[in-house]
Amino acid sequence: xxxxxxxxxxxxxxxxxxxxxxxxxxxxxxxxxxxxxxxxxxxxxxxxxxxxxxxxxxxxxxxxxxxxxxxxxxxxxxxxxxxxxxxxxxxxxxxxxxxxxxxxxxxxxxxxxxxxxxxxxxxxxxxxxxxxxxxxxxxxxxxxxxxxxxxxxxxxxxxxxxxxxxxxxxxxxxxxxxxxxxxxxxxxxxxxxxxxxxxxxxxxxxxxxxxxxxxxxxxxxxxxxxxxxxxxxxxxxxxxxxxxxxxxxxxxxxxxxxxxxxxxxxxxxxxxxxxxxxxxxxxxxxxxxxxxxxxxxxxxxxxxxxxxxxxxxxxxxxxxxxxxxxxxxxxxxxxxxxxxxxxxxxxxxxxxxxxxxxxxxxxxxxxxxxxxxxxxxxxxxxxxxxxxxxxxxxxxxxxxxxxxxxxxxxxxxxxxxxxxxxxxxxxxxxxxxxxxxxxxxxxxxxxxxxxxxxxxxxxxxxxxxxxxxxxxxxxxxxxxxxxxxxxxxxxxxxxxxxxxxxxxxxxxxxxxxxxxxxxxxxxxxxxxxxxxxxxxxxxxxxxxxxxxxxxxxxxxxxxxxxxxxxxxxxxxxxxxxxxxxxxxxxxxxxxxxxxxxxxxxxxxxxxxxxxxxxxxxxxxxxxxxxxxxxxxxxxxxxxxxxxxxxxxxxxxxxxxxxx
Amino acid sequence: xxxxxxxxxxxxxxxxxxxxxxxxxxxxxxxxxxxxxxxxxxxxxxxxxxxxxxxxxxxxxxxxxxxxxxxxxxxxxxxxxxxxxxxxxxxxxxxxxxxxxxxxxxxxxxxxxxxxxxxxxxxxxxxxxxxxxxxxxxxxxxxxxxxxxxxxxxxxxxxxxxxxxxxxxxxxx
Numbered sequence: 001x002x003x004x005x006x007x008x009x010x011x012x013x014x015x016x017x018x019x020x021x022x023x024x025x026x027x028x029x030x031x032x033x034x035x036x037x038x039x040x041x042x043x044x045x046x047x048x049x050x051x052x053x054x055x056x057x058x059x060x061x062x063x064x065x066x067x068x069x070x071x072x073x074x075x076x077x078x079x080x081x082x083x084x085x086x087x088x089x090x091x092x093x094x095x096x097x098x099x100x101x102x103x104x105x106x107x108x109x110x111x112x113x114x115x116x117x118x119x120x121x122x123x124x125x126x127x128x129x130x131x132x133x134x135x136x137x138x139x140x141x142x143x144x145x146x147x148x149x150x151x152x153x154x155x156x157x158x159x160x161x162x163x164x165x166x167x168x169x170x171x172x173x174x175x176x177x178x179x180x181x182x183x184x185x186x187x188x189x190x191x192x193x194x195x196x197x198x199x200x201x202x203x204x205x206x207x208x209x210x211x212x213x214x215x216x217x218x219x220x221x222x223x224x225x226x227x228x229x230x231x232x233x234x235x236x237x238x239x240x241x242x243x244x245x246x247x248x249x250x251x252x253x254x255x256x257x258x259x260x261x262x263x264x265x266x267x268x269x270x271x272x273x274x275x276x277x278x279x280x281x282x283x284x285x286x287x288x289x290x291x292x293x294x295x296x297x298x299x300x301x302x303x304x305x306x307x308x309x310x311x312x313x314x315x316x317x318x319x320x321x322x323x324x325x326x327x328x329x330x331x332x333x334x335x336x337x338x339x340x341x342x343x344x345x346x347x348x349x350x351x352x353x354x355x356x357x358x359x360x361x362x363x364x365x366x367x368x369x370x371x372x373x374x375x376x377x378x379x380x381x382x383x384x385x386x387x388x389x390x391x392x393x394x395x396x397x398x399x400x401x402x403x404x405x406x407x408x409x410x411x412x413x414x415x416x417x418x419x420x421x422x423x424x425x426x427x428x429x430x431x432x433x434x435x436x437x438x439x440x441x442x443x444x445x446x447x448x449x450x451x452x453x454x455x456x457x458x459x460x461x462x463x464x465x466x467x468x469x470x471x472x473x474x475x476x477x478x479x480x481x482x483x484x485x486x487x488x489x490x491x492x493x494x495x496x497x498x499x500x501x502x503x504x505x506x507x508x509x510x511x512x513x514x515x516x517x518x519x520x521x522x523x524x525x526x527x528x529x530x531x532x533x534x535x536x537x538x539x540x541x542x543x544x545x546x547x548x549x550x551x552x553x554x555x556x557x558x559x560x561x562x563x564x565x566x567x568x569x570x571x572x573x574x575x576x577x578x579x580x581x582x583x584x585x586x587x588x589x590x591x592x593x594x595x596x597x598x599x600x601x602x603x604x605x606x607x608x609x610x611x612x613x614x615x616x617x618x619x620x621x622x623x624x625x626x627x628x629x630x631x632x633x634x635x636x637x638x639x640x641x642x643x644x645x646x647x648x649x650x651x652x653x654x655x656x657x658x659x
Numbered sequence: 660x661x662x663x664x665x666x667x668x669x670x671x672x673x674x675x676x677x678x679x680x681x682x683x684x685x686x687x688x689x690x691x692x693x694x695x696x697x698x699x700x701x702x703x704x705x706x707x708x709x710x711x712x713x714x715x716x717x718x719x720x721x722x723x724x725x726x727x728x729x730x731x732x733x734x735x736x737x738x739x740x741x742x743x744x745x746x747x748x749x750x751x752x753x754x755x756x757x758x759x760x761x762x763x764x765x766x767x768x769x770x771x772x773x774x775x776x777x778x779x780x781x782x783x784x785x786x787x788x789x790x791x792x793x794x795x796x797x798x799x800x801x802x803x804x805x806x807x808x809x810x811x812x813x814x815x816x817x818x819x820x821x822x823x824x825x826x827x828x829x830x831x832x
Contacts (some may be wrong), residue, residue: 301714541697541698542697584701585700586700586701623714623715623716625699625718626716626751627749628720628753629699629706629709629718632699634700635699638697640716644711645695645697646697646710646711648697648699
């Protein structure tokens, strides 16, 4: 609902969105009433009134209205959280808001009377006189009762709209021993003559429409239930035990009124279409994450077995076996990709929440800020997205609170009044990078330095690069803002941000140009549990480089490696930082005469790792090394090879920064 | 019901050098023959490496190093005990390298004596109790504490404490 509101702010003319809000509000109200949160339902009722006006086109969407609604949504959330809305504070808030809403509604109402006035009333009047007969087939989903819906009430509500004839259907009831008391097996065929509109009938079913099969068809422009002839016919039809359907009922009608039914047909198509479009929403499934984890585990096992099959088929040259092995390899790869995409979520899930926060915060601080999100379709693991929410919120708050200047300051500095905060997400190698940049005042290295010296975090004479100085803000107890605001600046910020991001094996860096802005980049590893890897051997041990970071493979001589000076090696005219994995992992033994080296992309550029031999490309199913090796930063996981032995997956970034 | 009682009092004994220890059978998931261990570079000495147990990667602890003895030399009797250890709030599967697995002992609860005082207090946390098997004292390990701690265990202090306890026992008789 919140999302729809913000969207509405952008496109005030979209009726669909208004509908969406209205419906959300309506179900909130109904739900509130049903479960005894009377305050909520009372409160939403007022809001709903306004949106009803908007919906009918009698009230234009304005900024004011949206602010008001957003405020109300917040309050509702408070009400829901606390559940005991007896708090005096909440009560007074409700009152205040209610008054605002009432004022708004009043204003709206006035407008209507002046604008639409007589015409509107006349229309209402004419509608009242007309009575239509509808045929409704209502077959609730079997677990509809579990959600707390009372079907009898529903039918009562329907009956209150007009005169009604109901024919319950019992065909779906199983034999007695199979009956589960919590399930609903009944369905109803209802013929109702009413002056209510089609929409009003639909509204009755608003809580059950997702789980149920509901068909509403207009069968006549007259009140058929007052015609004895029709009643007798329909009763006869019902007593045969055959299920009723709109067309059979219609056929009864059409015998006497052929002409009007032709007109109706067109309208009927329209109505059934609108109903079926609602059913599209139910095409997604809610599945417990446990089931997905299980599926992922099974696929991982399958991949290991498939690798083994591949090994066997390459050792025994049997054409048929090779063919099957290839097919299975392709299928497993596809299965793997689609399984792993299940638990991935686009970053959009995060940015939606941020839009709201930024809107509130900037208006609270009197700043004008535009928030732009790029690469919202970049996908991350759901658990990662959850861990990232708080750190990103904090970074964005900092940008707006400390980074972006007030509109006046900005004009003086010759910048556009409106500040820009950009969130950019993209894949880089085996990492996902999320950048938050603003065009605000930037970080002042000298201020940070002075502050760090004052707090005793660094030595006064320490020579640090700007970047190193910026990194100081990640130290616990550091905050540059002189004034502590409610939003940020309590000094519990950036260190927690860094810690949270480190907990999902990510890293953070800051870049800033004074007066121009600040960019904070978060680098996250992709936690897919199967990766394509390059298998290499170092002495007796086998290691895996994620293939995504591997740029190319060089061939090097033993002498080249032994005579490396200052960890730099020149190959084909380019100098690369160089690491001998034998030294890094203290592997003993004689170096082989010809060695290979893997050129790896990392966050700061490229680096070369010497190894004994490249074994080949594998699909590596990542297995966690577990608690006992969690301090080992160089190795991110283990994987089981086709012959059952274990290879360790390297984190080249960590090796480069620590070795 | 009776079966459960039996489980409660069954202990598995194993040997490290000349010293015999026991631990509750409920903690032991499996006993494996020695298999090739993949070394994990840059980890503590007592972390021998990892093994593949039916697709699961398990850490291997060289229990002898952990107990302050020389590294394990693989012999015919060398075994891996796969343990369900509770570390913090998690249950972690770990395998421990031991010189030999001896027997499953049935020890009733009241025959388990309180642990002797060993060296410093931290060391005695590792011992759950002590019991007499064929006139010799066997230390019952609190395996969760052993695996949670990063410290090495002082086998000499334990040895000394056992001998004192045995002497006291002999004096009483």
